Amino acid sequence: MAKFSLSSMAKRIHFVWDIGGILSLSIVNLYWIYGVWSIMSIVILPRYYEGHISMGFICVYMLISFLCIISVYRSALMNPGLVPLMDQALPGENLDWTYCKVCRRQRPLKAHHCRRCQQCVLKMDHHCPWINNCVGEANQWVFMLVTFYAWAMSFLSFLLCLLHWYVYPKCKTCDLVCFCFIHKILRPS
Numbered sequence: 001m002a003k004f005s006l007s008s009m010a011k012r013i014h015f016v017w018d019i020g021g022i023l024s025l026s027i028v029n030l031y032w033i034y035g036v037w038s039i040m041s042i043v044i045l046p047r048y049y050e051g052h053i054s055m056g057f058i059c060v061y062m063l064i065s066f067l068c069i070i071s072v073y074r075s076a077l078m079n080p081g082l083v084p085l086m087d088q089a090l091p092g093e094n095l096d097w098t099y100c101k102v103c104r105r106q107r108p109l110k111a112h113h114c115r116r117c118q119q120c121v122l123k124m125d126h127h128c129p130w131i132n133n134c135v136g137e138a139n140q141w142v143f144m145l146v147t148f149y150a151w152a153m154s155f156l157s158f159l160l161c162l163l164h165w166y167v168y169p170k171c172k173t174c175d176l177v178c179f180c181f182i183h184k185i186l187r188p189s
Contacts, residue, residue: 014079014133016117021132025076028130029069036065039157043164046174052163061156068149072131075143080136081122083107 044061047053083105097106100120102113112124114134123137135143164171 012079013077014082014117015077016132018116018132021116021129024129025072025132028072032065032069032072035153035157036062039160042174043160046171047160047164047168049173050168050171052168053160061153061160064149064152064156068146068153071142071146071149075128075135075139075146076131076133078133078139078142080117080124080134081138082117082136083111083120083122 039061044053044058048055048058083103097108099105100107100111100113103120105120107113107120108122110123111120113120114124114127116127117134121134121136123140125135125140125143127134128143131143131146133139
């Protein structure tokens with residue numbers, strides 16, 4: 001049976017308390033909610049009621065959408081690969097380590113110091129303001145999932161909009177009030 005310890009959990013969860021990063025992560029969350037709601041209410045549900053889109057397609061779209069936002073939060077809360085605290089170099093193990101002048105501790109060659117996180121990160125790629133976290137050795141795969149799911153969701157939304165406006169016949173079940181509210185258009189009399 002696996003042992004659960006709070007200290008191991010604390011090492012995996014990493015949150016940067018930066019007001020700009022928290023604001024960016026909030027904007028990503030609101031943009032996701034707005035995008036999913038508007039596509040569902042303007043395109044997907046009216047076209048489903050008319051028989052142009054199947055329930056399977058709606059399930060695939062919602063699955064990709066939820067996987068996208070889950071991956072955003074996983075990459076935002078996942079430890080990017082922080083360098084462990086070591087005050088002195090261990091003999092024979094880390095001969096090629098360097099010294100960080102900001103942290104004042106030993107670090108491997110491919111580790112870099114992040115000014116936002118205030119720590120050295122193993123194989124640091126960059127600090128992403130949209131997830132409010134560094135992309136490093138431990139969370140790079142999850143960040144790649146974010147980009148893939150965001151691309152897939154954008155592609156499906158773009159395809160649905162093209163089909164809605166240019167291929168399918170004029171929508172009979174579309175809610176004009178909802179469309180005008182979303183796009184802040186004055187409702188025609």
